Amino acid sequence: MEHKKELQVAALENGTVIDHIPSEQVFKVVSILEIEKLRTPVTIGYSLDSKKMGKKGIIKIADKFFEEHEINRISLIAPSVKLNIIRDYEVKEKKWVALPDELAGLVKCNNPKCITNNEPMKTRFKVIDKESVILKCHYCETKIKKEEIVLV
Amino acid sequence: MIYTINYMDSKSFVSIADCSKDDILQLIRTAGQFEQHPNQKLLEGKVCATLFFEPSTRTRLSFETAINRLGGRVIGFSDAATTSSSKGETLKDTIKMVSNYADVIIMRHHLEGAARYASEITDIPIVNAGDGANQHPSQTLLDIYSIYKTQGTLENLTITMVGDLKYGRTVHSLLTGMSHFNPTFCFVAPEELRLPDIYKQFMDKNGIRYSEHTEFSQDVINQSDILYMTRVQRERFTDLIEYEKVKNVYVLNNQMLENSKDNLRILHPLPRVNEIAQDVDDNPKAYYFEQAKNGVFARQAIISTVLNYGT
Numbered sequence: 090m091e092h093k094k095e096l097q098v099a100a101l102e103n104g105t106v107i108d109h110i111p112s113e114q115v116f117k118v119v120s121i122l123e124i125e126k127l128r129t130p131v132t133i134g135y136s137l138d139s140k141k142m143g144k145k146g147i148i149k150i151a152d153k154f155f156e157e158h159e160i161n162r163i164s165l166i167a168p169s170v171k172l173n174i175i176r177d178y179e180v181k182e183k184k185w186v187a188l189p190d191e192l193a194g195l196v197k198c199n200n201p202k203c204i205t206n207n208e209p210m211k212t213r214f215k216v217i218d219k220e221s222v223i224l225k226c227h228y229c230e231t232k233i234k235k236e237e238i239v240l241v
Numbered sequence: 242m243i244y245t246i247n248y249m250d251s252k253s254f255v256s257i258a259d260c261s262k263d264d265i266l267q268l269i270r271t272a273g274q275f276e277q278h279p280n281q282k283l284l285e286g287k288v289c290a291t292l293f294f295e296p297s298t299r300t301r302l303s304f305e306t307a308i309n310r311l312g313g314r315v316i317g318f319s320d321a322a323t324t325s326s327s328k329g330e331t332l333k334d335t336i337k338m339v340s341n342y343a344d345v346i347i348m349r350h351h352l353e354g355a356a357r358y359a360s361e362i363t364d365i366p367i368v369n370a371g372d373g374a375n376q377h378p379s380q381t382l383l384d385i386y387s388i389y390k391t392q393g394t395l396e397n398l399t400i401t402m403v404g405d406l407k408y409g410r411t412v413h414s415l416l417t418g419m420s421h422f423n424p425t426f427c428f429v430a431p432e433e434l435r436l437p438d439i440y441k442q443f444m445d446k447n448g449i450r451y452s453e454h455t456e457f458s459q460d461v462i463n464q465s466d467i468l469y470m471t472r473v474q475r476e477r478f479t480d481l482i483e484y485e486k487v488k489n490v491y492v493l494n495n496q497m498l499e500n501s502k503d504n505l506r507i508l509h510p511l512p513r514v515n516e517i518a519q520d521v522d523d524n525p526k527a528y529y530f531e532q533a534k535n536g537v538f539a540r541q542a543i544i545s546t547v548l549n550y551g552t
Binding site for chain 2: 200205
């Protein structure tokens with residue numbers, strides 16, 4: 090166990106560790122959080138061994154602390170993610186992501202006749218059922234179930 | 242008297258679901274006042290744009306009659322082929338441009354959500370005259386007004402809806418609009434065109450009584466206060482054999498009304514094809530032509546309300 094930790098996590102002085110990302114979603118998380126645009130050091134771990142998840146991903150970002158509404162955007166694809174907020178080499182806070190009430194510019198509407206698929210505009214969805222994850226398009230009112238969700 | 246309306250996020254009229262019970266009652270009262278005094282110069286000096294990106298003669302004429310009776314002026318188009326949207330202009334640009342000219346925009350669009358989006362990019366009120374298969378709230382208001390006029394109340398009525406309950410947006414919107422008034426619904430439809438589950442969940446959640454039937458029986462008719470007929474469209478069926486089987490099942494004829502309640506009235510959003518036999522037209526319970534006339538009063542109420550002009 091100790092050995093694994095050493096391999097996976099090099100110490101971070103200040104910043105955020107996003108842990109327990111489903112391995113296949115790591116790069117989607119990078120893109121949703123626009124981590125590629127950051128200019129601070131970033132470590133991305135992919136397909137790491139995890140007792141809980143089998144394989145997992147991890148992203149460590151130096152000197153970056155996310156706002157809640159930013160980080161909640163990944164809750165759709167990585168609901169069990171854990172965030173460690175590191176200050177001065179120590180975990181100062183642990184956070185879990187939560188599905189927000191509304192999602193803007195993240196999910197594609199599955200209705201081809203929806204205005205959002207025909208105009209250069211952002212999509213908007215209301216989360217009408219957080220437990221079973223049902224979204225409703227703010228514009229055409231189409232309801233989308235979890236397994237039908239396609240990201241923009 | 243000046244009426245204001247408490248919509249969730251704007252002064253626009255986009256979806257009947259945005260209207261509270263009080264909003265609906267207020268609009269109906271206003272429509273009633275316009276029926277008594279249809280010609281009022283409330284919109285003198287106002288320019289109203291009717292933007293019909295998709296043709297709909299009946300709805301457009303009804304809105305334009307409403308504007309003319311209120312003394313307003315109309316600009317607009319009745320077919321997007323003659324406008325810049327056929328050159329690839331975005332809806333946003335068209336709405337922004339027309340907002341510079343008009344005091345209110347009444348729009349019909351083939352894309353769903355178009356009116357909601359338009360209401361977010363302009364400061365002038367948007368009235369949704371139909372957005373694809375999504376909403377057509379002025380139709381719903383005229384339906385509700387017709388129900389009120391013929392029954393004297395909106396409360397505790399038994400409303401039977403017949404035909405295409407799956408795709409019929411008038412059915413879905415009427416269900417939503419009437420949900421404030423303790424209704425009992427009967428749904429009569431072929432298996433393929435049954436009411437979608439999300440509406441049943443909505444009714445369950447709001448404690449609304451309903452029953453579903455595949456047979457258009459005498460029993461169902463005899464207990465109804467309102468019979469809301471819709472067209473079963475051939476193009477809705479994947480299996481045409483199924484269509485052939487049901488196309489004449491959901492047809493109302495005069496004989497079927499023999500033991501119906503005295504206060505029963507038959508509504509239909511029109512156009513009808515064969516779902517109401519011609520012999521029903523002369524029955525005093527047939528109300529679909531007056532219903533269409535009520536559309537002008539309902540639309541006068543909508544336009545004057547979004548522009549904050551009472552009667």
